[in-house]
Every structure is written in C-alpha cells, then in structure tokens.
Amino acid sequence: MLKKSKRLMVVASLFLIFSLVFTAAAQAEVKNIILMIGDGMGIGQMDMTRYMAGDKDYKLEMMKMPNVGLMMTSSTEGVTDSAAAGTAMATGNKVYNGAVAMNKNGAELDSVLDFAEVRNKATGIISTNMVTDATPATFAASVKDRGMGGEIAKQILDNDVDVVLGGGREDFMKEEAGEDLIAKAKKMGYQYVTDKEQLKRVMPMNGKVVGLFNDSYMNYIKDRDDLDSKEPSLLEMTTKAIDVLSEDEDGFFLMAEGARIDHAAHAADVPGVVAETLDFDASIKYAVDWARENGNTMVVVVADHETLGFSVTEPINKEALMNIEVSPEYMAGKLVETESGNAYTIDSIQRVFKEYANLELTEREAREFNSNIVNEDDGSLYYQYKVGWQIGSIIAKKNNVGVVAADVRAKSDTGGHTLNSVPIFAFGPETEGFNGVIQNTEFSKVLFEAMRP
Incomplete structure (x- = not known):
C-alpha cells in the first residue's frame, strides 16, 4: 500500500x-x-x-x-x-x-x-x-x-x-x-x-x-x-x-x-x-x-x-410474507442440532417454520431441508446465515415469490x-x-x- x-x-x-x-x-x-x-x-x-x-x-x-x-x-x-x-x-x-x-x-x-x-x-x-x-x-x-x-x-x-x-x-x-x-x-x-x-x-x-x-x-x-x-x-x-x-x-x-x-x-x-x-x-x-x-x-x-x-409475481402472497417478523437467519438460530451435530431435529425444523413463517412442513420436507444444509466436503452444517438462505428459499417458494431457485443459487460463485x-x-x-x-x-x-x- x-x-x-x-x-x-x-x-x-x-x-x-x-x-x-x-x-x-x-x-x-x-x-x-x-x-x-x-x-x-x-x-x-x-x-x-x-x-x-x-x-x-x-x-x-x-x-x-x-x-x-x-x-x-x-x-x-x-x-x-x-x-x-x-x-x-x-x-x-x-x-x-x-x-x-x-x-x-x-x-x-x-x-x-x-x-x-x-x-x-x-x-x-x-x-x-x-x-x-x-x-x-x-x-x-x-x-x-x-x-x-x-x-x-x-x-x-x-x-x-x-x-x-x-x-x-x-x-x-x-x-x-x-x-x-x-x-x-x-x-x-x-x-x-x-x-x-x-x-x-x-x-x-x-x-x-x-x-x-x-x-x-x-x-x-x-x-x-x-x-x-x-x-x-x-x-x-x-x-x-x-x-x-x-x-x-x-x-x-x-x-x-x-x-x-x-x-x-x-x-x-x-x-x-x-x-x-x-x-x-x-x-x-x-x-x-x-x-x-x-x-x-x-x-x-x-x-x-x-x-x-x-x-413481483401475480400470485405472490403479500399478506403472509409481510406477517413474518424476523429474518431467516434469525430463524436458523432457533433450530436445534441433533446429537451428531450434522443435522437439525425434525421437530425443531417444523416448529420454526410454523412459529415464524406460519408454514406447515411435512416430515419429508423437513428431511429434505436437512439434506440441503450440509457441506459436501466434510458433512458439517452450513453457517447460520447460509442455513437462513435455505429457510428463506422455502418460504419464498411456498408464497410464490419470483426469485432464482435455491439449486441455481447453489451453483453460483457469488451466491446468486x-x-x-x-x-x-x-x-x-x-x-x-x-x-x-x-x-x-x-x-x-x-x-x-x-x-x-
């Protein structure tokens, strides 16, 4: 310098x-x-x-x-x-x-x-x-x-x-x-x-x-x-x-x-x-x-x-989205890790989505969520902010938001x-x-x- x-x-x-x-x-x-x-x-x-x-x-x-x-x-x-x-x-x-x-x-x-x-x-x-x-x-x-x-x-x-x-x-x-x-x-x-x-x-x-x-x-x-x-x-x-x-x-x-x-x-x-x-x-x-x-x-x-x-898509659920009071990153901080430390409990995933986004996730959806928040190289969980990315993408999809899909974002060096x-x-x-x-x-x-x- x-x-x-x-x-x-x-x-x-x-x-x-x-x-x-x-x-x-x-x-x-x-x-x-x-x-x-x-x-x-x-x-x-x-x-x-x-x-x-x-x-x-x-x-x-x-x-x-x-x-x-x-x-x-x-x-x-x-x-x-x-x-x-x-x-x-x-x-x-x-x-x-x-x-x-x-x-x-x-x-x-x-x-x-x-x-x-x-x-x-x-x-x-x-x-x-x-x-x-x-x-x-x-x-x-x-x-x-x-x-x-x-x-x-x-x-x-x-x-x-x-x-x-x-x-x-x-x-x-x-x-x-x-x-x-x-x-x-x-x-x-x-x-x-x-x-x-x-x-x-x-x-x-x-x-x-x-x-x-x-x-x-x-x-x-x-x-x-x-x-x-x-x-x-x-x-x-x-x-x-x-x-x-x-x-x-x-x-x-x-x-x-x-x-x-x-x-x-x-x-x-x-x-x-x-x-x-x-x-x-x-x-x-x-x-x-x-x-x-x-x-x-x-x-x-x-x-x-x-x-x-x-x-802004035609079917976007404006009311549901604007009733959400915290960020997906905040929600991620409320998830509970399993004993192995490489996943979150199904119960906590379902509870967080219901409490903060008023969404009912099935057990299958919760397991799919878990599969998308693990680093491929060592099996560790994503950092909290990146877990928040996955939470946000699910909320967006269920409320018809027009955004780049999570799987496309995952392929991006810039994160989307x-x-x-x-x-x-x-x-x-x-x-x-x-x-x-x-x-x-x-x-x-x-x-x-x-x-x-």
Missing part, C-alpha cells in the same frame, strides 16, 4: 492533467457528493418494496429523483461480486471478483474518495455491513482480496477518512489487524462510539468519528427488537455523517451503503428486503432534502449489482448475483451525466468530473 501522501501525489498529477484538458468547458465544482449504494438492489427489489409497503402504484423516494439512468454491472469474470463492482464504480476500472481497488498486476487504483481528499474535502463511508467489507473498502483501500479485513481497516485510518460508521469492529482489533486500531483512532483524534445513543451525542464540529456498532455486520432491521439491539439505522448514521462532514468549508464526499438489502436478497427474504430498502429510502429522502436546502450538492443513488433476480442492469437516480448539479445507459466503469467519471475546479 502506498503511503497516503504518495497516493495523493499520483492522484493530484492526474487531477491537474484532467483539469487542463477540460478547462475550456469548465463548470463550477460541485461542493458535496452524497453517494447512496443499495447493495444488490435491482429494479425487482425496488418493485417488491414499493408493492409490499404500499401498492402497485406506490413510488419510493428514490424514484422521485429527476435524473434516471441504467448501469451495466459486469466484472472481468462476467457476473460481478461486490468488490469488483465497487472497484468499477469507485475507480473506473474493471477487475477480477474479490479485488478491492487493485488490478490483476497488483497496481492500486485511486478512487473518487481519494480524489475528494485532493480537493481538500472531508470524506466518509457508512455501511450496514462491516465498514471493511467490499463496497466501502473499494473507496478507501486497495488490497488484492476482499477478505483482508484487518489490512482494509488499517488503510481506512491511514487514508484519513473522517467519518467511518457501520459494523466490523473485529477487523479493528489486534487479532485481525496486528494492532489495536480503535486505540490508534482515538490517538488520531477520532471520536469513537459503539451504539446509537453515543452516536447522537457526537459533536459535529470535532470533525472525525469512528462508529463500530457490531463485531461483524450490523443486524437486520427486522431482528433488532428481538435482539435488543442498540445499533443505529442507516438513516441515523447518514444524518450524523452529513452533520459532521458538512462542517468542512471545502465540502465533502460521503458513500453510504444499504448493505443488508443484498444479504436479505441472497436469502430470498422478501420482508427483509422491504425493511432494509425502506431504511435506505428514508436515508435518501434525508440526503435529497438536505441537498435541496443547502445547494451545490449531488445526490446519487445506485446499486452495485442485482441479487437473486427478484420480481445476476448480470441484470441496475437503475441510477440522481439529484443536483451535473447529474445529467447519469442519464442513459452506462457501464459501471463510466459511473465514476461523472463523479470525478463533478469535483474538478
């Missing part, structure tokens, strides 16, 4: 060349950029949310934004993962799946967040996943593999990102990072918070904050009451981030990710997708309202890719991502560049150009 000063010298040189080329057609620099990424959120997830939360003609807030485009989503391997997708959007380069702002030759790729720092803007990343996960990482770090969470956490601090909010506390600990990065952040002047009440008390004029609200990814919205969670919503994190970053007179760049839309979609979890998308949409409304009031602010809403081919194009919605100055159909590598060009003087 290049030291920040060296990386920014490279970016600054490119920036100077870029500026000279476009001097003749120069427009006023956009002061603030708020980029909202709904991970895995294709048109199907949006339509599912608006139909389930409203009716067939209901519009989400993002759908009211004036400029609309469509973005293609491939990586160099075809169907993309979030790391390659984020890299394309953040840097303008297609890479292999798993790469975080780094090409196949090991060269680091500078992002729009790096570019914002050259312009002396404050910067921030937010995610309802881990802040070290693929999408936020592509804006603030460069590593060869998305699984290098400790190294990504180091680079986030070394790159002096001003606001860092989300999950992923374990990657900032000595066991993962090789040093106590939370202690380091405090010495660097960051305010450090761990729950939503502490976040509310953050003083914007102090300028820098790290909020890590879970050791791993943040809990699903629908599970938080049952888990007695003290985590903030994406709306609460976005509100505080804008409060802090807007103190910078040179402006700011903020990337806020509604990450668990994707996780819910992997599990074919309709009520989960709806809840996570509504939280994302509320954050968008706040950002647009703030931009409208304060001016000279670009707000862009996009997904990195689509997950599991969601669609598709090549489907995704919508772009934008508000504010210079957002006309998002109109039309673009490649994911063209996405960042509009952001780069918006920040030139």
Whole structure:
C-alpha cells in the first residue's frame, strides 16, 4: 500500500492533467457528493418494496429523483461480486471478483474518495455491513482480496477518512489487524462510539468519528427488537455523517451503503428486503432534502449489482410474507442440532417454520431441508446465515415469490448475483451525466468530473 501522501501525489498529477484538458468547458465544482449504494438492489427489489409497503402504484423516494439512468454491472469474470463492482464504480476500472481497488498486476487504483481528499474535502463511508467489507473498502483501500479485513481497516485510518460508521469492529482489533486500531483512532483524534445513543451525542464540529456498532455486520432491521439491539439505522448514521462532514468549508464526499438489502436478497427474504430498502429510502429522502436546502450538492443513488433476480409475481402472497417478523437467519438460530451435530431435529425444523413463517412442513420436507444444509466436503452444517438462505428459499417458494431457485443459487460463485442492469437516480448539479445507459466503469467519471475546479 502506498503511503497516503504518495497516493495523493499520483492522484493530484492526474487531477491537474484532467483539469487542463477540460478547462475550456469548465463548470463550477460541485461542493458535496452524497453517494447512496443499495447493495444488490435491482429494479425487482425496488418493485417488491414499493408493492409490499404500499401498492402497485406506490413510488419510493428514490424514484422521485429527476435524473434516471441504467448501469451495466459486469466484472472481468462476467457476473460481478461486490468488490469488483465497487472497484468499477469507485475507480473506473474493471477487475477480477474479490479485488478491492487493485488490478490483476497488483497496481492500486485511486478512487473518487481519494480524489475528494485532493480537493481538500472531508470524506466518509457508512455501511450496514462491516465498514471493511467490499463496497466501502473499494473507496478507501486497495488490497488484492476482499477478505483482508484487518489490512482494509488499517488503510481506512491511514487514508484519513473522517467519518467511518457501520459494523466490523473485529477487523479493528489486534487479532485481525496486528494492532489495536480503535486505540490508534482515538490517538488520531477520532471520536469513537459503539451504539446509537453515543452516536447522537457526537459533536459535529470535532470533525472525525469512528462508529463500530457490531463485531461483524450490523443486524437486520427486522431482528433488532428481538435482539435488543442498540445499533443505529442507516438513516441515523447518514444524518450524523452529513452533520459532521458538512462542517468542512471545502465540502465533502460521503458513500453510504444499504448493505443488508443484498444479504436479505441472497436469502430470498422478501420482508427483509422491504425493511432494509425502506431504511435506505428514508436515508435518501434525508440526503435529497438536505441537498435541496443547502445547494451545490449531488445526490446519487445506485446499486452495485442485482441479487437473486427478484420480481413481483401475480400470485405472490403479500399478506403472509409481510406477517413474518424476523429474518431467516434469525430463524436458523432457533433450530436445534441433533446429537451428531450434522443435522437439525425434525421437530425443531417444523416448529420454526410454523412459529415464524406460519408454514406447515411435512416430515419429508423437513428431511429434505436437512439434506440441503450440509457441506459436501466434510458433512458439517452450513453457517447460520447460509442455513437462513435455505429457510428463506422455502418460504419464498411456498408464497410464490419470483426469485432464482435455491439449486441455481447453489451453483453460483457469488451466491446468486445476476448480470441484470441496475437503475441510477440522481439529484443536483451535473447529474445529467447519469442519464442513459452506462457501464459501471463510466459511473465514476461523472463523479470525478463533478469535483474538478
């Protein structure tokens, strides 16, 4: 990893060349950029949310934004993962799946967040996943593999990102990072918070904050009451981030990710997708309202890719689905293992489906479920989240949800991502560049150009 000063010298040189080329057609620099990424959120997830939360003609807030485009989503391997997708959007380069702002030759790729720092803007990343996960990482770090969470956490601090909010506390600990990065952040002047009440008390004029609200990814919205969670919503994190970053007179760049839309979609979890998308949409409304009031602010809403081919079918059982109050992952945690440890008891499988999804599974169906949650290599049970995928797929099938089938998902290296194009919605100055159909590598060009003087 290049030291920040060296990386920014490279970016600054490119920036100077870029500026000279476009001097003749120069427009006023956009002061603030708020980029909202709904991970895995294709048109199907949006339509599912608006139909389930409203009716067939209901519009989400993002759908009211004036400029609309469509973005293609491939990586160099075809169907993309979030790391390659984020890299394309953040840097303008297609890479292999798993790469975080780094090409196949090991060269680091500078992002729009790096570019914002050259312009002396404050910067921030937010995610309802881990802040070290693929999408936020592509804006603030460069590593060869998305699984290098400790190294990504180091680079986030070394790159002096001003606001860092989300999950992923374990990657900032000595066991993962090789040093106590939370202690380091405090010495660097960051305010450090761990729950939503502490976040509310953050003083914007102090300028820098790290909020890590879970050791791993943040809990699903629908599970938080049952888990007695003290985590903030994406709306609460976005509100505080804008409060802090807007103190910078040179402006700011903020990337806020509604990450668990994707996780819910992997599990074919309709009520989960709806809840996570509504939280994302509320954050968008706040950002647009703030931009409208304060001016000279670009707000862009996009997904990195689509997950599991969601669609609203004619026979979908809306009422039954929206009566489900917890995630399939939560349900998986209520199953009881057999003494052998390589299956769940038939009774607990039937009880969980009945109690949480109001579905009656036959003994044969319960045994089939058991056969689909075992690793072929060693006979061990899937991790809880992947057991949740199987639970969600059964619920979806029995309620006539339009999604990729579980057996097709099982053959997918990405766990069910598709090549489907995704919508772009934008508000504010210079957002006309998002109109039309673009490649994911063209996405960042509009952001780069918006920040030139």
